[in-house]
Amino acid sequence: MTNLTIAMHGVTGRMGTHQHFVRSILAIMRQGGVRAANGEMILVTPILLGRNETKLRHLAEVVADQEIGTQVAWSTDVDAVLTDPRVDIVFDASSTQMRVSIVRQAAQQGRAVYCEKPIAVDVSQAMVLAELCESAGIKNGVVQDKLWLPGVCKLRALRDEGFFGDILSVRGEFGYWVFTGHDPDRPAQRPSWNYRREDGGGMMLDMFCHWQYLLGDLLGPIDRILAHATIDLPERIDEVGNAYPCTADDSAYAIFVTESGITCQFNCSWATRVRRDDLLTIQIDGTKGSAVAGLRDCWVQEMAATPRPVWNPDIPQPIDFHSGWQKLPDTTTYDNAFKVQWELFLRHVAADEPFPWTLRRGVDGVALAEAGQTSSAEQRWVTLGGSP
Ligand SMILES: NC(=O)C1=CN([C@@H]2O[C@H](COP(=O)(O)OP(=O)(O)OC[C@H]3O[C@@H](n4cnc5c(N)ncnc54)[C@H](OP(=O)(O)O)[C@@H]3O)[C@@H](O)[C@H]2O)C=CC1
Ligand SMILES: O=C1CO[C@H](CO)[C@@H](O)[C@@H]1O
CATH class of the missing domain: 3.40.50.720 (NAD(P)-binding Rossmann-like Domain)
Structure with a gap:
């Protein structure tokens, strides 16, 4: 012992x-x-x-x-x-x-x-x-931690069993409304340093290190990034009730292309209202099937269940797009x-x-965030070097 x-x-x-x-x-x-x-x-x-x-x-x-x-x-x-x-x-x-x-x-x-x-x-x-x-x-x-989210475990299992066929693209939607605290009845639900760059805050620094290891684990290393970050809400109220200027990005949008050529697009925002299945959803589209994972659940649609939409805004949408997806059962308990x-x-x-x-892998996460910052500031693609 x-x-x-x-x-x-x-x-x-x-x-x-x-x-x-x-x-x-x-x-x-x-x-x-x-x-x-x-x-x-x-x-x-x-x-x-x-x-x-x-x-x-x-x-x-x-x-x-x-x-x-x-x-x-x-x-x-x-x-x-x-x-x-x-x-x-x-x-x-x-x-x-x-x-x-x-x-x-x-x-x-x-x-x-x-x-x-x-x-x-x-x-x-x-x-x-x-x-x-x-x-x-x-x-x-x-x-x-995101590697062990039930939703991500389900995506990994689908990939391993070849459910997707060839993986074509990935779309991640992350975020929710973080209150500014101006209304005393609705205080901010995240710490104020998150919104001050000088204190280590910022969406890219916070979240891109997660996307780095998540995409690396599911699809292999990221080759390049194109990102755009904004400060949407310029002022927030801190823990002791004082207003402070927001100096860190509270929204960030990025396209990551993996070394294997898969395009992954992530929208991240602390100033968005959620109308999706979860606070993080990741959709993987493949030639044989698609899946959408939330933090815990995962929905799939195979080719046989794929609807055949026809564009016609002059009539009410005849297809219930949500009904064509099947929720995967939990086949194990998730800690x-x-x-x-x-x-x-x-x-x-x-x-x-x-x-x-290891911390060496932690460097890769910071490198993606830093590449995102460079891409956003210089409005260009940034290729990642990879660390030994
Ligand atoms: N893996 C994940 O899913 C997530 C990871 N994180 C990461 O976790 C870390 C903490 O985030 P979070 O818990 O949200 O932050 P909090 O602001 O809630 O906590 C910060 C902690 O740091 C301590 N601290 C801050 N400044 C000082 C200082 N000057 N001297 C001593 N102690 C200090 C605080 O102590 P005190 O209580 O005394 O103020 C508190 O224990 C961050 O690096 C963040 O990126 C955050 C969210 C999710
Ligand atoms: O770092 C983080 C910031 O907050 C997110 C949720 O609000 C976390 O999931 C994430 O790990």
């Missing part, structure tokens, strides 16, 4: 609290640990780390007690915990701009590192982190996507099992 001590920094944030602490680490503790392929049982001991004593104490003492019937450790002395030799893994889910300093310290201390995406705000800093981890010889990983990846990382650290989602 192995017991891994995990210093969790940024655990007081949205992702840190809900996805990583409650739905991953506490859930793993509640189920009694994770079993490695060699039969070894891996247990975890978290230490919650941050600057806000009230929030940390609440998570460690109240939330943990509610969820698993016991309290966990916490500390505001970040340096002391990061240099504590009992710590095996340093995890960071703090705001993107903070990542470099935490990951750097952890790597220098020889701890295994696991962190949220994007791993840095630009490629040069991202490279430094990947190289630091590699030269220190430490196990390292970046969150790529939380973040928890699935946590378990794989723990097995990697404790039992040396493979874990390809």
Whole structure:
């Protein structure tokens, strides 16, 4: 049996609290640990780390007690915990701009590192982190949770069984309305730093790193990108009620072409009202069939069920386009996507099992976001170099 001590920094944030602490680490503790392929049982001991004593104490003492019937450790002395030799893994889910300093310290201390995406705000800093981890010889990983969304798992299974025939194109629709906070009854549902470039915000930086590994996994590497980003809503209200100017893109539109020649078009916006099946939908069109995946569900249409529309705006549309799609059944139970990846990382650290989602791969995500920024600023296609 192995017991891994995990210093969790940024655990007081949205992702840190809900996805990583409650739905991953506490859930793993509640189920009694994770079993490695060699039969070894891996247990975890978290230490919650941050600057806000009230929030940390609440998570460690109240939330943990509610969820698993016991309290966990916490500390505001970040340096002391990061240099504590009992710590095996340093995890960071703090705001993107903070990542470099935490990951750097952890790597220098020889701890295994696991962190949220994007791993840095630009490629040069991202490279430094990947190289630091590699030269220190430490196990390292970046969150790529969307790979384990049920909807994405279903797309992957359809691809593997040849459902699509030749894949022709992909269309992603992502986003929803994020309130500006001007109406006090409808506060913003995302943190204000997301809308300030100087604080690491921006749609491309946030989301293109997800599209990079998602498309890479489904279709192979991206060769080039053409992107256009806008700041649609120029002013928002922050967490303490002050108005601030939005300096980061809140919408971004991109065409990615894969090395295999497939065109993938993604619309992303925090200023759009949803009239589709989910907050993210991905449609893949192929010669034999098409599929549309949301976060959990997936609908398919084969050639035999494909309607034959004829353009005629002078009559009411005779085809119910939605009825020609079939919802795939759930053939398995799906665990939380973040928890699935946590378990794989723990097995990697404790039992040396493979874990390809390294910081080096995190660099690729930042590179796509940066290429998108260049494309948008210079109004041109940008070809990606790929990282070794
Ligand atoms: N994989 C995914 O699906 C998603 C990933 N993310 C990524 O996760 C990260 C966190 O995002 P999110 O949870 O939305 O952000 P939040 O703003 O909710 O949380 C930010 C966290 O960082 C801490 N923090 C911020 N500034 C400082 C500072 N100066 N000193 C110490 N601590 C600080 C906050 O601590 P405090 O509570 O004390 O303020 C808090 O714990 C980002 O990198 C983001 O890109 C975000 C959304 C989804
Ligand atoms: O980084 C992110 C920004 O927010 C999205 C949802 O609102 C997340 O899915 C995503 O991972």
